[in-house]
Amino acid sequence: EDKVVQSPLSLVVHEGDTVTLNCSYEVTNFRSLLWYKQEKKAPTFLFMLTSSGIEKKSGRLSSILDKKELFSILNITATQTGDSAIYLCAVEEEYGNKLVFGAGTILRVKS
Amino acid sequence: SAVISQKPSRDICQRGTSLTIQCQVDSQVTMMFWYRQQPGQSLTLIATANQGSEATYESGFVIDKFPISRPNLTFSTLTVSNMSPEDSSIYLCSVRRPTGRTGRYTFGSGTRLTVV
Numbered sequence: 001e002d003k004v005v006q007s008p009l010s011l012v013v014h015e016g017d018t019v020t021l022n023c024s025y026e027v028t029n030f031r032s033l034l035w036y037k038q039e040k041k042a043p044t045f046l047f048m049l050t051s052s053g054i055e056k057k058s059g060r061l062s063s064i065l066d067k068k069e070l071f072s073i074l075n076i077t078a079t080q081t082g083d084s085a086i087y088l089c090a091v092e093e094e095y096g097n098k099l100v101f102g103a104g105t106i107l108r109v110k111s
Numbered sequence: 112s113a114v115i116s117q118k119p120s121r122d123i124c125q126r127g128t129s130l131t132i133q134c135q136v137d138s139q140v141t142m143m144f145w146y147r148q149q150p151g152q153s154l155t156l157i158a159t160a161n162q163g164s165e166a167t168y169e170s171g172f173v174i175d176k177f178p179i180s181r182p183n184l185t186f187s188t189l190t191v192s193n194m195s196p197e198d199s200s201i202y203l204c205s206v207r208r209p210t211g212r213t214g215r216y217t218f219g220s221g222t223r224l225t226v227v
Contacts, residue, residue, distance in 0.1 A: 032213045041201050041221025043154070050213055088153065092214060097142055097207060099216055101154045 002027045006089050006102035014110050017079050021105045023089030024071040033072050034099065035063055036088040043088055046074070079109045113137060113206050117219030124194055124226050131190045132222045134204035139184035142207040142214075145177070149200045160187040194226045 003026045013019055025033065032050045036043035047056045049065035049072060056063050060079075065072045076083055086106050090099040114137040124130050134143065143160040157177055158166040166179040181187045191198050204219040 034216065041223060042203065042218045045215065045217065048210075048213060048215065090154075090216075092216075097214065098144060098156055098159065099154075099205075100156075103153045 002091065002093060002100045004089055004091050004100050004102035006087075006105050008105060009103065010106040010108070012108045012110060013079055015079060015081060017109075018075065018077045019079060019107065021074040021076075021087050021089075021107070022071065023073070023102055025089075025091045025100075025102075026070065027091050027093050027100070029094035030067065031092045031094045033065055034090045034092065035072075035074050036090065038086040038088055038104070039084075046087075076107075079107075081109050081111050083107060084109045113140060113208060113217045115204060115206060115217060115219040117204055117222060119222055120220065121223040122225070124224065126195050126226055128194055129190055129192045130194065130224060131188050132202055132204070134187050134189075134219050136185045136206055140206040140208060141184065143181065143187045144205040144207070144216075145179060145187075145189045146203040146205060146218075147200045148203065154203065157189070160189075191224065194224075196226045199224055199226045 005024050007022045032048050034048050035046040047063045052067040060077045063074045086104045088104045089102040116135045145157040146154045148154050156169050157172045158168040160166050160179050160181040162181045162184050178190045202222045205216050207214040207216050
């Protein structure tokens with residue numbers, strides 16, 4: 001059965017800190033890994049990763065995938081209170097056309 | 112990416128009743144999905160809504176409890192039937208747009224359901 005495991009489950013940091021969120025996966029036929037940010041109800045898209053070693057960046061956020069070790073990290077530098085959210089990692093299987101989600105990491109940034 | 116209108120945004124319902132959630136997409140999409148997020152949990156796929164045929168349900172979810180309609184390529188409904196407090200969750204619809212071999216998934220704004 002496909003599995004996505006995120007760590008830590010929750011994290012409290014101060015503004016300006018850098019955080020690293022982890023996502024490991026076990027899927028039969030990997031197609032892509034996606035990161036989402038969920039603040040209220042709807043997850044919003046952050047990154048999609050398909051190839052190992054290629055860093056995706058968007059402002060203070062960046063992410064990278066290691067297909068050999070089956071994990072991805074999401075980095076957030078110079079954190080702000082607006083980064084407080086649940087960060088979800090999901091994997092799409094090659095033939096399933098659906099997402100399997102991890103449990104999420106709850107990030108709280110204190111001012 | 113697709114724009115999805117989902118309603119209602121929230122509702123408080125009596126146990127034993129049913130609620131129908133609607134999702135309208137701004138353009139035609141082949142694949143639509145319905146997810147449930149129970150309090151403190153991650154997203155769990157309920158079913159894939161197929162246009163013109165019966166939905167495909169994931170293990171643990173059945174059509175009698177969660178009937179789904181998909182009359183065309185821009186609209187779908189999920190009904191939560193005979194509700195109990197355990198059905199209190201956020202319900203989300205999602206669509207997949209192919210981008211080459213991969214797909215970009217977009218989510219509706221969600222429905223927060225409380226069953227009392």
